[in-house]
Each structure stands twice: as C-alpha cells, then as structure tokens.
Amino acid sequence: MRSLFIFLIAFTFVQAQSPEQKSILFFGDSITAGLGVDKSQAFPALIQQKVDSAGLNYEVINGGLSGETSAGGLRRIDWVLQRKIDVFVLELGGNDGLRGIELSSTKDNLQQIIDKVKSKYPDVQIILAGMQVPPNLGQEYTRQFESMYPELAEENGLPLIPMILDKIGGNEDLMQSDGIHPTPKGHRVIAETIWEKLEPLL
Template sequence: MRSFTLFLTLFMMILISGCGDNKKKEASESEESVQQESAQAQEDKVILMFGDSLTAGYGLEEQEAFPAILQRKIDSLGLAYKVVNAGLSGETTSGGRNRIDWVLKQNVDVFVLELGANDGLRGIPLSETRKNLQEIIDFVRAENPDVEIVLAGMQIPPNMGQNYTSEFKNIFPELAEKNKVHLIPFLLEDVAGNPDLNQQDGIHPTAEGHRILAENVWEVLKPIVQE
C-alpha cells in the first residue's frame, strides 16, 4: 500500500513537472501527427486517443506506447480501424477542452478520453475538473452523436486530503454513468507501484508496462470495435 501511495505521489509530480517543459513543442507535433494520421485513416473508422503523457508514451518510442500496441492488435484481427494518438505530455482537462476543437476536425468513431491526473497534482477544484471533462464529452457528442466514448479512470495520492482524493477518483465512474459512456476503472491497473514496469523516474510505464495498459484499454475497447 505504501509503495502504491508513493508511486501515485511521484506520478502526479512528474506528469506536470517532468513533462511540462516540452508541452508547446509536443502540442505542435501532436497536431501535425493527428492531421497526418487522419489523412491516412480516411477509409478506416477512427479511434482517437485523447490524453496526457500516458497516452503520448512519454520516454518511449511511438510504437511502444499503448495506442500503437492497440493498433497492431486491431490490425491482427483484420478490423478496419485507425488509432490516432492525440496524447500531450503535461495536459490538463482545461488544456484538453481548449484544443478539442482542432483535434476533432476529422470524423471520429471511438473517442478515448484520458485526462485529469495533472489537475489532481495542481489541486484544481474538483468541480472544474468535472466541468472540463463534461464539456469535452459534450463537444465530442455534438460533433458526432453516434461516437462511442471511453473514459479512462485515474487515481491520485492522498496529499490533497482524503476527501479530495476520494472525490477525484469518483469523478470518472460518475461521469461515465451520467453520460452513458464506457469506463476503464483505472488505466494503470497492475502497473502502478511496480518498479519493474516503470521507467527510472518510477512513474511512467516502460514498454512492458504499456503492454499492460493496452490490455486494460482493450478489455473495454474490444466489444466496441468488434460489434
């Protein structure tokens, strides 16, 4: 338990402090990547992964991050889906809300929303985090009412107080139930706190860790893409 709590504490600190320095550069690269991948995906349905450093694959080659692993799994099954990685290190729910408009300048069939951890580190009011996530969900549905939305749950360490920590964790299942979207209970399940599955910073998953993240996402994504 102490190991897991320490992991979460370090995790929240690194998400912003370790990743924020390159945010402008990554934002530009992310936008260019999304546009390029969108052009390549015109004949396929699109799965858009919208998140922070976990989705971006911080510290790894692009092909080692869980979105790329999911693409290979989808290709092996002969499914006509293109996975677009729109992860941005250091991203908050507010930042995500502000950039969602250009990201959705393409048709999206499945939208995977993985944001919120950086809000927890900054102690952003829970009402604001909830509001931003809700607005992102609303915007995505307004653009395409038929889109399937997957919300990735996250947890934070108790340094903000037990009430804040507990209520933060509850944001994700509550939003999922309210909006009738699919939920990944905890993206880092079976990875958090395991030094063998995290990089030297003790926070970001290794390539092997990302394979487990891919399985956590796939458990929810599989029935959607195989319908």
C-alpha cells in the same frame, strides 16, 4: 473490349462498396503520449497492432500531449475533431490532480469535452479512462477525485476503465523511475486493459 468495360464497372462497384477506414482517437496526456518510451511502444501503437491483427479497419490516432490538463484538452478538442472520429478514448485529469486543481472545474472540463465530441459526431463511441492521485493531497480530495470518473461515466452512459494504471502502479518493472509513467512493458499491460473494453465496441 467489352470484357474490359465490364471489369472496370465491377472494379468501380467494389471500390464504392468498400467500407471507409474508421478512426480511434486516444485523447490524453503524457500517459497516452508515451513519455519516456518510443512512440511505437506506447499503448495507442500497441492497440493499432491489435486492431490490425483482428482484421479491423480502424486507424488509431495518438492524441496524447505531455503535461495536458483537462482545461488544455478542452481548448484543443475542437481542432482535433476536425477529423472524423468513430471511437474516442478520453484519458485526462491526472495532471489536474497532481496540481490540486479544483475538482468541480476538472469534472466540468471533462464533461464539456464529452459534450463537444457527442455534438460533433452523434454516433461516436466514447470510453472514459479514470486516474488516481497520490494520497498527499488529502484523503477527501483523493476520494472525490477517484469517484469523479465513475460519476461521469454513469451520467453519460459511458464504458469506464476505472484506473488506467491499476495493474502497473508500484511495480518497478512496469513503471519508470518517476513513478508516474509506464515502461514499455507497462504500456503492454495498459493496452491489454484498454482492449478488454475497446474490442467489443469495434
């Protein structure tokens, strides 16, 4: 009976000392959501595989929403943050650019999202993922759009993935026929790009 009592105490102690599972939230649009592919083939699911293979105690959450703009992201961020977030990867703004939305508005929305995340969870680690827009919106708009992400990263001291589609754009094997969304193989490339920035933080 005494040995059973000691075992129960030891088991309880081990449980108390076990680290709680942490979370990684990918907060973005259809790129993150995995439009056109099975959710298990989208890069957040592939990152979960990498996390598990590395023996890290993190749960990856796919917070992507197809068609999401920076304004839409700002409207839903408070709801998303009801759950404790340890790592936050922000991938928004592409749909703003496709719609020609005023860049000052997009940048302000992204900054407010960053501020809300930091305010809610001061110890959170944030990674910013940049996007690009087609040149048909004009050279000046395209240039300013591309520079918006490095500016936000520098102003907030964040790691930056300059262009999340950088290694797959224009490749028919990696992009779906719409020229916007990655194929399963393209998502694997994105996962590798993100993992380079993410792994050192975990």
